[in-house]
Amino acid sequence: MDLKDLKSAWETYSSQEMNKHRLEKETIQEMLKTRTRSLVERINQNIRIGLTILLLFIAYVVADSMFLSAYFSKVIIHQVVEYPKWLEPIDFFTISLIVLTYLFFVIRYLKIKRSFSIDLHIKDLLKGILETIQTYRRMFYLAVAILLLNFLVSFITGYYEGLKLIAASKNTIISDLDTFQIWKSIGIGLLYLVPLIVVPFFALRWGFNKLYGKYLQSIKDTLKELDESETAE
Amino acid sequence: MEKEFTQIITENQGIIHKVCSVYCDLEEDRRDLFQEILAQLWKSYPSFRNESKFSTWMYRVALNTAITSFKKDKRQPDKSGISYESLQLAEEIYDSVEEEQIKILNKAISQLSGIEKSIILLFLEDKKYEEIAEITGITQNYVRVKMNRIKKKLKLLMNTEE
Numbered sequence: 001m002d003l004k005d006l007k008s009a010w011e012t013y014s015s016q017e018m019n020k021h022r023l024e025k026e027t028i029q030e031m032l033k034t035r036t037r038s039l040v041e042r043i044n045q046n047i048r049i050g051l052t053i054l055l056l057f058i059a060y061v062v063a064d065s066m067f068l069s070a071y072f073s074k075v076i077i078h079q080v081v082e083y084p085k086w087l088e089p090i091d092f093f094t095i096s097l098i099v100l101t102y103l104f105f106v107i108r109y110l111k112i113k114r115s116f117s118i119d120l121h122i123k124d125l126l127k128g129i130l131e132t133i134q135t136y137r138r139m140f141y142l143a144v145a146i147l148l149l150n151f152l153v154s155f156i157t158g159y160y161e162g163l164k165l166i167a168a169s170k171n172t173i174i175s176d177l178d179t180f181q182i183w184k185s186i187g188i189g190l191l192y193l194v195p196l197i198v199v200p201f202f203a204l205r206w207g208f209n210k211l212y213g214k215y216l217q218s219i220k221d222t223l224k225e226l227d228e229s230e231t232a233e
Numbered sequence: 234m235e236k237e238f239t240q241i242i243t244e245n246q247g248i249i250h251k252v253c254s255v256y257c258d259l260e261e262d263r264r265d266l267f268q269e270i271l272a273q274l275w276k277s278y279p280s281f282r283n284e285s286k287f288s289t290w291m292y293r294v295a296l297n298t299a300i301t302s303f304k305k306d307k308r309q310p311d312k313s314g315i316s317y318e319s320l321q322l323a324e325e326i327y328d329s330v331e332e333e334q335i336k337i338l339n340k341a342i343s344q345l346s347g348i349e350k351s352i353i354l355l356f357l358e359d360k361k362y363e364e365i366a367e368i369t370g371i372t373q374n375y376v377r378v379k380m381n382r383i384k385k386k387l388k389l390l391m392n393t394e395e
Contacts, residue, residue: 007359009334010338012335014250014251022250028242028243029235032272034268038269038272038273039301118297119280119297120297122348122351122369125301222300225346
């Protein structure tokens with residue numbers, strides 16, 4: 001079959017297909033009423049939900065650090081737990097990092113969203129989709145990172161308080177406690193803490209790749225195809 | 234605006250059908266893609282500013298939607314080419330030579346990449362390189378290079394079929 005025959009074959013085929021599938025105005029109107037969302041629109045909605053949850057979580061972390069812990073310790077154990085002074089800069093640094101990362105993330109997301117439109121040229125569109133999905137992935141990691149930092153700070157605080165209580169029950173101070181026992185308890189603490197962080201991280205990564213891995217790869221392949229051909233011009 | 238949009242889409246729906254027939258092998262996929270393209274056209278219709286022809290803009294939105302559409306694993310198109318429905322249609326309507334040509338053409342097109350499919354579709358629709366470049370946003374030179382490659386690829390695929 002010659003290439004020139006392609007066009008006539010296509011002409012016949014497409015006109016028959018058109019006749020077979022032609023829709024009336026009313027059907028098109030009906031179809032417009034059905035809510036259809038593309039993958040990118042669904043991802044955008046998930047990002048917005050994710051950002052709201054993260055914002056609430058950050059608000060909780062900040063509130064907890066500022067007054068919730070003190071309030072609950074007063075209500076539950078009827079005494080104000082005094083946290084060590086050296087923990088304050090760590091706490092401040094952690095919260096600042098979380099808030100700044102979140103703000104950076106929101107600004108970046110809004111920037112991508114503003115410039116995204118389905119009628120862009122294909123290369124810009126593919127880059128936009130890639131950035132949206134990667135932003136979504138980063139949001140997962142940000143959520144895990146916030147949890148990680150929060151766990152770590154809570155672990156340090158709790159551990160320190162535990163040591164103080166042990167020391168107090170023995171009528172001594174922390175520095176006089178058995179060093180081996182301290183390291184042993186740190187090790188046991190970490191054994192609990194590591195799976196708490198590692199398992200959700202890998203579960204999220206696996207889930208993300210399962211959902212969007214193939215799609216992400218096909219977008220990358222198409223972009224690569226466009227880049228290769230441009231260099232071959 | 235909805236009335237105006239429905240009217241213009243009804244008149245130009247052939248563009249969506251052609252894109253669907255190039256990108257989908259299964260009838261179910263075809264319906265979904267048609268719906269998705271229609272939704273995307275409607276959503277971006279307010280941003281259409283008459284800077285280009287309506288058909289150019291419509292081709293761009295339809296092709297972009299088709300290239301970037303998300304197919305679930307269970308419905309990945311098989312690479313065997315022409316759909317059962319299309320074969321039935323071909324048997325009913327075309328003579329054996331045309332039927333054979335359409336089968337070969339469909340099978341060859343189904344083996345092209347997303348970008349290649351968009352270029353060959355526009356080529357088959359008699360669009361000039363300039364317009365293909367305007368629709369896809371790639372340079373005319375690139376369209377030319379790509380078109381030569383596609384022609385070679387199609388020749389090879391079609392010779393194998395014959």
